[in-house]
Amino acid sequence: MLFIILLLLDITPMLPVLDGVVMELQDCALPLLRDIIPTDKEEVAFKDLDAAILVGSMPRKDGMERKDLLKANVAIFKSQGAALEKYAKKTVKVLVVGNPANTNCLIAAKSAPSIPKENFSCLTRLDHNRARSQVAMRCAVPATHVRNVIIWGNHSSTQYPDVHHCLVNMSGSELACFDAVKDDAWLKGDFIATVQQRGAAVIKARKLSSAMSAAKAICDHMRDIWTGTADGEFISMGVYSSGNSYGVPDDLIYSFPVQIKDKTWKIVEGLAINSFSQTKMDATAAELIEERDTAVAFLGV
Template identity: 70%
Template sequence: MAEPIKVLVTGAAGQIAYSLLYNIAKGDVFGKDQPLFLVLLDIAPMMPVLDGVVMEIRDCALPLVQEVIATDKEEVAFKDIDVAILVGSMPRREGMERKDLLQANSKIFKSQGNALDRLAKKTVKVLVVGNPANTNCLIALKCAPSIPKENFSCLTRLDHNRAKAQIAYKLGVSSNDVKNVIIWGNHSSTQYPDVSHATVKVKERKMNVIDAVKDDNWLKGEFITTVQNRGAIVLKARKLSSAMSAAKAISDHLKDIWFGTPEGEWVSMGVISDGNPYNITSDLIYSFPVQIKNKTWNIVECLKISDFSCDMMKATAKELLEERETASEFLSGV
């Protein structure tokens, strides 16, 4: 058996974590032979609920879980961790402006970034899920200067999976037959789901998605808006935000970081834009197509970008710039 790794999940009493923790604990993320210390962080009022989550994890009798630590203290939660999954954030409430949401979450992710800087291993891999995920990730990164910026990423895998699923449903194939879709930009309604370079296997024949779908209006219209607005649609239907699909996407994201992407394939991930090949403003957390090897991501280069794609990519970058400017006032002194 390998040496145990210490995995932190914040917002651990919430819906997403409830689905996610079982995936992690039974070995679906970090491997079937990887022992785990699970560290669960939530706010003080949620500790009774979190105690129940701990009981359930123990009652699963999962052999990989060597210890479960539940806490409301960052000093305990972030100590010597190998992986940080930052799920917990302030949700947008009725009447809140986006600026209000950014202000509330800036405080949370500034504090957690500082805790990462002081307490976590310098090799820690940090995944930000709490929304607005891209900008929250940038805040945490800026507040943890001793940790390589390449160790930070935000979740756009849920959007990536949604895009794959829409194409698969349209063509009547398995989602596993759809490869190399791209989510560009922000995890918001401005994101750009792009199938220009995606392929699909139809009746054992590998084809470009555009040629297989044969419906440019759908690909540039309903397909894009469905992926962009899927979270809001799920929320309206369930009266609760996406949880099961979000937990699956987190698991997919982390598994790819840990074990790498298959040869010739890429996934979507929000990463720092410094030095990227697509003329995206530096110092944004922007979703790109990435390939991963040895726990290190690299942006896929030399993809041909159409005028339509370029306009969509710029629009979502503009929103991220505005978010960064709004959040910057809360980062004074960092």
């Protein structure tokens, strides 16, 4: 029987707060949750892990340049990657959530050389869910009636939410997204901007970053790794690029459409890419190359 033991790592001053999180989790009476272990010790938190969700990162502060943000996060994810290398199972599945998630994920992977790079991914499922929801609301259907949206590239404002391969179930018939929405200008304009800027809009409205929707996306991401994707459906994940798919350079963590079986992801190949999409995919790749080169210089490799 599958069950879950949660190991929760935080810095020492936050342990009293972590105790409150433990109490809330206990009070949820979750059926698969067997035990919860709060700790400030990496050797405890990373020991024999089957799955690691790396949430904590240095947020950008007023007056902080992007290179300073990357430098601070390189130190965090170099340390966490080294802890995975030392303590975790080599089969561990690692999901990086802390931003800038793609580049933080790459640094963690480079710092754990004996764990396959294919075991590392970053969260773009939140953007994927946002895109599905925007299309669903526009078509007045449940989000479950929208499948195969794609988030290409970086979990940042350069990401490209692509619906050229998306299908919408309306009144029992599946239509191509452009045929269902019937508003090409919206799909190529406001839709893309809304998904790209949704995180900032949430912060502006509630004065805090996404919490519930991010947690749901993490659950979706990890569930699909463990149970696989449905036939004919693909989802978005930031995964390691070997330079063989859609012209994306190698040695990047880039969000692709993937299908998952037996805990192994595979990029969905052969999708037609028009010039509109290619331009946006190239732009987000260029940002990731710049981030990677800056971060790797701080890493010293």
